[in-house]
Amino acid sequence: MNGIIGKKIGMTSIFDEAGRNVACTVIEAGPCVVTQVKTDDTDNYNAIQLAYGERREKTMSRQLNGHFKAAGTTPKAEVVEFRDMVADKALGDTITVDEVFAEGDICVAVGTSKGKGFQGVVKRHNFKGVNDATHGQHNRQRAPGSIGAASYPAKVFKGMRMGGRDGGGRVSIKNLKVLKMFPERNLILVKGAVPGPKGGTVILHK
Missing domain, CATH: 2.40.30.10 (Translation factors)
Incomplete structure (x- = not known):
C-alpha cells in the first residue's frame, strides 16, 4: 500500500x-x-x-x-x-x-x-492595501484598487483577483x-x- x-x-x-x-x-x-x-x-x-x-x-x-x-x-x-x-x-x-x-x-x-x-483581497490574495490614510484617502486601506481600464477594453478580465469565498477547498x-x-x-x-x-x-x- x-x-x-x-x-x-x-x-x-x-x-x-x-x-x-x-x-x-x-x-x-x-x-x-x-x-x-x-x-x-x-x-x-x-x-x-x-x-x-x-x-x-x-x-x-x-x-x-x-x-x-x-x-x-x-x-x-x-x-x-x-x-x-x-x-x-x-x-x-x-x-x-x-x-x-x-x-x-x-x-x-x-x-x-x-x-x-x-x-476581501487583503486576506484572500495577500494584497498590500493603500497603507496610507492621508491625502484624502477614506476607508481605502484594504480596498482592491483599480480593476479595469477605460473605454478599452471596457470590461473586467476573467480571473481578476477580487474578494470572494475563501478556503474550504482541497489542499x-x-x-x-x-x-x-x-x-x-x-x-x-x-x-x-x-x-x-x-x-x-x-x-x-x-
Whole structure:
C-alpha cells in the first residue's frame, strides 16, 4: 500500500534528536478496510479502494450498503481509491498505519482546508492595501484598487483577483516527514501543519 485514510486529531510538539522543539500534527490513520480491488482485467487499471470511519446504515443508500456488505464490513464514512496499486490485498482485509509508513518516511497530506467565508483581497490574495490614510484617502486601506481600464477594453478580465469565498477547498501539503508513530493506537505524527479542522478527514500517501 502507498496510502491510508485518517482523521486529524490536533497539533502538538516533540523534541528531535538535536533537542529542538518541532511542531507536528497528530493523525489517527486507519485502520482501513479494503472494500474494492480493481485490476487491468476488470477495470482497465489497478487500484485499491479503502474505507474508514463508522456510519449508521440508515444514513447510507442501498447501493452503498450492498457495496460494504460485499466486502464483509460495516458502513463506512469515507471511501478513497488509491490508484496504480497492485492487488496484494483481498476484499475485506484491514490496513493499518504501520503497513504503509515508517518513522522517517516522507508523505503527502491531502485534506479540505478550513472555510473562511467571504473575504476581501487583503486576506484572500495577500494584497498590500493603500497603507496610507492621508491625502484624502477614506476607508481605502484594504480596498482592491483599480480593476479595469477605460473605454478599452471596457470590461473586467476573467480571473481578476477580487474578494470572494475563501478556503474550504482541497489542499495537498507535500514533503511532510513522519516524526513518530504509535501503531498500537493508530497514531502518526507528521512534521508541520496539515489542512483542515480537528476531526477532519486526511488522506496520507507516499
